[in-house]
Amino acid sequence: MSTVSSDITVIILLALSGFLVGGAYTTWKTARPLSIALAVCAVLAAGGALAWWFS
Numbered sequence: 001m002s003t004v005s006s007d008i009t010v011i012i013l014l015a016l017s018g019f020l021v022g023g024a025y026t027t028w029k030t031a032r033p034l035s036i037a038l039a040v041c042a043v044l045a046a047g048g049a050l051a052w053w054f055s
Contacts, residue, residue, distance in 0.1 A: 006052065006053075009049075009052055010049045010052055010053045013045050013046070013048050013049035013052065014045075014046065014049045016045045017042045017043075017045040017046040017049065018042075020038050020039070020041050020042035020045060021038075021039070021042045023035075023038045024036075024038035024039040024042060
């Protein structure tokens with residue numbers, strides 16, 4: 001079984017965070033609770049990427 005490089009995982013998590021921030025920004029005027037949930041998920045994804053990178 002091959003493993004995924006640590007760098008690839010960090011890049012994927014940062015990209016996911018960017019998509020989530022974009023979704024939060026887009027839905028802010030129409031669905032605020034969903035927008036807040038997306039923003040929280042974006043922060044978690046970015047935090048996970050940073051934790052993975054520094055570990």
